[in-house]
Structure formats: C-alpha cells, structure tokens
Amino acid sequence: MMRSLFSGVSGMQNHQTRMDVIGNNISNVNTTGFKRGRVNFQDLLSQQMSGAARPTDELGGVNPKEVGLGMNIASIDTIHTQGSLQTTGVQTDIAIQxxxxxxxxxxxKTYFTRAGNFGVDNEGTLVNPANGMRxxxxxxxxxxGQRILNxxxxxxxxxxxxxQKIEAKATTNVDYxxxxDKRIPEIPEGASQADILTSTWETTFDIYDSxxxxxxxxxxxxxxxxxxxQWQGTVLVDQRFGDAPETRVGMGTTDGTENNFIIDFDNNGMLAGVTDTAGNGSAETGNISVMVSYNVVGASPDADGNPVRQTFNLNLGNIGDVKNTVTQFAASSSTKAYSQxxxxxxxxxxxxxxxxxxxxGVYSNGTNRTIGQIAMASFSNQGGLEKAGENTYVESNNSGVANIGVSGIAGKGKMVAGAxxxxxxxxxxxxxxxxxxxxGFQASSKTIQTSDTMLDTVLNLKR
Known part of the structure; x- marks a missing residue:
C-alpha cells in the first residue's frame, strides 16, 4: 500500500514538470525562432513478487508478478520542426527555411540561433540588437580586381x-x-549601290576613365x-564633343595608329577574325577583341611629356560561336555593347x-558589389543542443560539432530575407x-488520497 503512495507522488511531481514545460511553450508562442519542448514519461523500477516459470510436461508457463513503483521523466526533447515564416519587410530580418x-x-563564445531579427550597429556590424551578439x-x-568569398x-x-565610398574604376573591357544584317537592302530610287554598301550601323555606350x-x-x-x-568597325571616344581625345585601335597589346578595324565572318554567319589597319590579325580560335586607347583628359603627362592614354578591350565574342558574339545573319542589325x-x-x-x-551592396553609382556572406551551422544531432537563453543554443557532448558553411549545402536550408x-x-x-x-496530476493525487483512506481503515481495525 505504501508503494501506491510513492507512485502517486512520482506521478504528481513529474506531471508538474510536464506542466512547467507546457507553460514555457505557451509563454513563448510568439517568440521568434522558438522551438517547443516535449516531455516523455517512462515507468520506474518494478518490484518482483515472483518470477516467471517455464512450461513443464504437466503445466504451462507462469508469467512474472511485478508491482510498479511509479514513473519518471524519460526525456525532455526540443522539437526542431519548421516554424511558419512571417514577412516583415525589414531587410536585416532573415529566416531559415x-x-x-x-x-x-x-x-x-560561439552561440547558435534560429532567430534572425538582426540589425546594424553604429559601426556597421550586423548584430542581434537585443543582446549585441555579432x-x-x-x-x-x-x-x-574580383570580389572573392573564401x-x-x-x-x-x-x-x-x-x-562608405568605393573608388572609381577605369573601364578595361567592353563586351559586344x-x-x-547580312542582307543588302533594295536600292531606293536615286541611290547608288555604293550608298547601300556603305550603310552604317551605329552603337553608343558609356565608359569610364581612371x-x-x-x-x-x-x-x-x-x-x-x-x-x-566583311565589316569595318570605327571606334570614337567623345567625338560628339569638339575637343575629343585621340582614339586608336590595335590588336592584342599593340597600340594602333588609326581607329578602324575589319571584322571577317564565315559563310555560316559566324565570327571568323579581326584585322587592324596595320594588318595585325587575330588568332584563329578563341575570344576576339581589339585594344582601344584614348587620351585621358585632365591627366598629368607622363615622364616624357606625353599624354596619358587609357586602354580597354573591345570584345566581339568567340570565333564560330553564337552566344554573346557578333554574328552576320540575314536578320535586322542589333549589335550593341551589353556590359563594361x-x-x-x-x-x-x-x-x-x-x-x-x-x-x-547597392552603390550610388549604379553598381552592385558583394560585401560578405552569412554563415550557417548544422549538427548531427540538433536535439542534443543545450539552450543558453536569449533564443540561443550551445554545443553539447551529444549534439556533435558544428558544421559551419554556406546555406543550401550539406543539408542546410536556405535563407529568406525580409522574414x-x-x-x-x-x-x-x-x-x-x-x-x-x-x-494525470489529479489522478495521481487521487491515488494518494485513496491509499491514505485505505491506511486509515487499517488503523481503525483495532477500534
């Protein structure tokens, strides 16, 4: 009978612990990135009154007789299921899907969190504004010259x-x-064949000096x-503005003497090669480009008193290719520069x-520039992490070591900005x-009350 009292006590104590976990879950129903807890129970030791017996020739087997001594907590698990995403529109808010x-x-000290309500402090550092963690x-x-993420x-x-300002950068490559158009248009009345053959397709684009x-x-x-x-290309820099800088075109690293070059196409309409006015030709394969140079207005002369010249490559594409290459097909002319x-x-x-x-980063000069990348950690057993408060976790002996890398790799999810x-x-x-x-708590308390009544009855037997 005393055993039932202790069983009832264990039931009340452990159901109270379960109620504590439920209360914590409910209080955090609106906590960003919170993961709910769950209590699992298991039975306690059992007292064996008699053991099991195997079957004999005369009798069948007998099961053991055991009386349980109550229950205890098997585990309190953190359930890391996905929470719903809430759109905030704040650019520094980030959710993990x-x-x-x-x-x-x-x-x-390193911590881990699912709460992505970040902000920027007065030094530009991306932090959790609630606690200052970086x-x-x-x-x-x-x-x-390239932005690299290691x-x-x-x-x-x-x-x-x-x-923060970024420096000016001179144009070194212009891609065409x-x-x-391969087709020769019909000769309008009053025009000569030469007028048609010398018709010109003009392109314009902005470039920058140092x-x-x-x-x-x-x-x-x-x-x-x-x-x-064959087509002749003529390169002009600021020729619309009177005192224009001298422009030259050459092949490779050769600084040409004129501003013209010849483009050759094959009978399939593909780019076949380029030749400058000095007769220097391009390679038979690979990327085709000509080097353009012009005087930088406002720059101090060099040691020999010569004006400083700015150079860049005018890239026409790959021989025998169509993608991102100048071609000559029977279709309207559309050649233009698409990047610099x-x-x-x-x-x-x-x-x-x-x-x-x-x-x-989005800059005032219209350029975009990679600033950095946010790291993400994963664990062999994320349920083994220890809660450290403030929506954070730390490694434990059973969580495994953090695998820190980029999102979308090795089982890591993706990030959703503005949510x-x-x-x-x-x-x-x-x-x-x-x-x-x-x-469960009430039933356990009833077990104690009933056992007490039974004990009272035993004590009253002497009366």
Missing amino acids: GNGFFVVKSGE VQGWMAQDVD TSAQTEDLIIPIG ACNL FGDRHDLRVLFTRVPGTQN DGNAMGYLENFKINQSGIIT LEMSNVDLTDQLTDMIITQR
Whole structure:
C-alpha cells in the first residue's frame, strides 16, 4: 500500500514538470525562432513478487508478478520542426527555411540561433540588437580586381559600411554581341549601290576613365564595299564633343595608329577574325577583341611629356560561336555593347541579402558589389543542443560539432530575407496536453488520497 503512495507522488511531481514545460511553450508562442519542448514519461523500477516459470510436461508457463513503483521523466526533447515564416519587410530580418542555425558570437563564445531579427550597429556590424551578439560569416576580399568569398576560412564579424565610398574604376573591357544584317537592302530610287554598301550601323555606350569620368563610346559598323562578309568597325571616344581625345585601335597589346578595324565572318554567319589597319590579325580560335586607347583628359603627362592614354578591350565574342558574339545573319542589325566593367566613384546606399546569405551592396553609382556572406551551422544531432537563453543554443557532448558553411549545402536550408521564423508552438496541441497533464496530476493525487483512506481503515481495525 505504501508503494501506491510513492507512485502517486512520482506521478504528481513529474506531471508538474510536464506542466512547467507546457507553460514555457505557451509563454513563448510568439517568440521568434522558438522551438517547443516535449516531455516523455517512462515507468520506474518494478518490484518482483515472483518470477516467471517455464512450461513443464504437466503445466504451462507462469508469467512474472511485478508491482510498479511509479514513473519518471524519460526525456525532455526540443522539437526542431519548421516554424511558419512571417514577412516583415525589414531587410536585416532573415529566416531559415529548413535545417540550420545562424552563428553569433559574444566575445570568443560561439552561440547558435534560429532567430534572425538582426540589425546594424553604429559601426556597421550586423548584430542581434537585443543582446549585441555579432553575426558571423565571411567578408569579401579584392583579389585581382574580383570580389572573392573564401567560405573555407574562419568566420568573422560581418560589417556593412553604409555610406562608405568605393573608388572609381577605369573601364578595361567592353563586351559586344548580337547581329549585323547580312542582307543588302533594295536600292531606293536615286541611290547608288555604293550608298547601300556603305550603310552604317551605329552603337553608343558609356565608359569610364581612371578618374571615374564618363566618356561616350561610339562604334560604327560599316559594310566594306565589294565584299560579302566583311565589316569595318570605327571606334570614337567623345567625338560628339569638339575637343575629343585621340582614339586608336590595335590588336592584342599593340597600340594602333588609326581607329578602324575589319571584322571577317564565315559563310555560316559566324565570327571568323579581326584585322587592324596595320594588318595585325587575330588568332584563329578563341575570344576576339581589339585594344582601344584614348587620351585621358585632365591627366598629368607622363615622364616624357606625353599624354596619358587609357586602354580597354573591345570584345566581339568567340570565333564560330553564337552566344554573346557578333554574328552576320540575314536578320535586322542589333549589335550593341551589353556590359563594361568600369564605374564612377560611389557610396553604399543600400544592401540586399539573397537565399544563400550573400550580402550585396547597392552603390550610388549604379553598381552592385558583394560585401560578405552569412554563415550557417548544422549538427548531427540538433536535439542534443543545450539552450543558453536569449533564443540561443550551445554545443553539447551529444549534439556533435558544428558544421559551419554556406546555406543550401550539406543539408542546410536556405535563407529568406525580409522574414522571420515564428515559434513552432501549436496552441491547440499545447492546451490539449495541458488538459491531459492536469488529469494525470489529479489522478495521481487521487491515488494518494485513496491509499491514505485505505491506511486509515487499517488503523481503525483495532477500534
């Protein structure tokens, strides 16, 4: 009979613990990135009154007789199911769709969190504004003029320098593509054949010098009279503005003496080669380009007193290719420049974050530049993480070591900017569990009351 008292006590104590977990879940129903807890019970030791007996020739087997001594808590699990995403429109709010955690640091201590309600402090550092923990990732580095993200390196603080200026960059490459019309149009009345053969297709594009000053690049494509598959290109820089800089065109690293070049096409309409006015030709395969140079207005002369010349490559595409290449098919002329790599000086005005966590700066000069990338961590057993408060977790002996990398790789989810992950607490489920827990607690208390009544009856036998 005393055993039933202790069983009732264990039932009341452990149902109270379950009620504590439910209460914590309900209180965090609106906590960003919160993961609900769940209590599992198991029976306690059982006292054996008699053991089991095997069957004999005369009798069958006998089962053991055991009396349970109550119950205890088997586990309190953290349920890492996906929470719903709530759109906020705040560019520094980030939600994780799938597995993974953000990596944040307080000093040298590393924490992990699903709550992506981040912000930028007065130094531009991406932080959790509630506690100042710094979001970890990788800053982009300039390598040979390219912005490189080394995601195999150690993580570092992410800094978004709003208002920081970037230097001007001279144009070094201008890319051309599309088509020059193979067809010779009908000769209108009063026009000669020569007028038609020398008809010109003109393109314009903006380029930049080393000061970041903008220049007007014009390239005129003229059919070479008396030929079927040749066009002459004429390059002009700022020729619309009177005192124009001298423009020259050459092949490779050769600085030409004139501003013309000849484009050859094969009988399939594909680019076949380029020749400058000095007779220097291009290779028979690969990318075709001509080197253009012009005087930089406003630059100090060099040591010999000569004006400083700016050079860039005018890329026409690949021999025998169609994509991003100048061709000659029987279709309307559409050749134009579609990209160049120069820019004026600019200031960082805004930034955006994509689903890979890459932070891209938007500058006042119209350019976009990679700033950094947010790191994401995953674990072999995320249920083994220990809660550290403030929506954070730390590694434990059973969670495994954090696998820190980029999103979308090795089982990691993707990031959704402008949104937050809501708590995965289901109120309907929790309130139902509350009723069940309350009934279990009440039933355990009834066990104690009934056992007490039975003991009272035993004590009254002497009367």
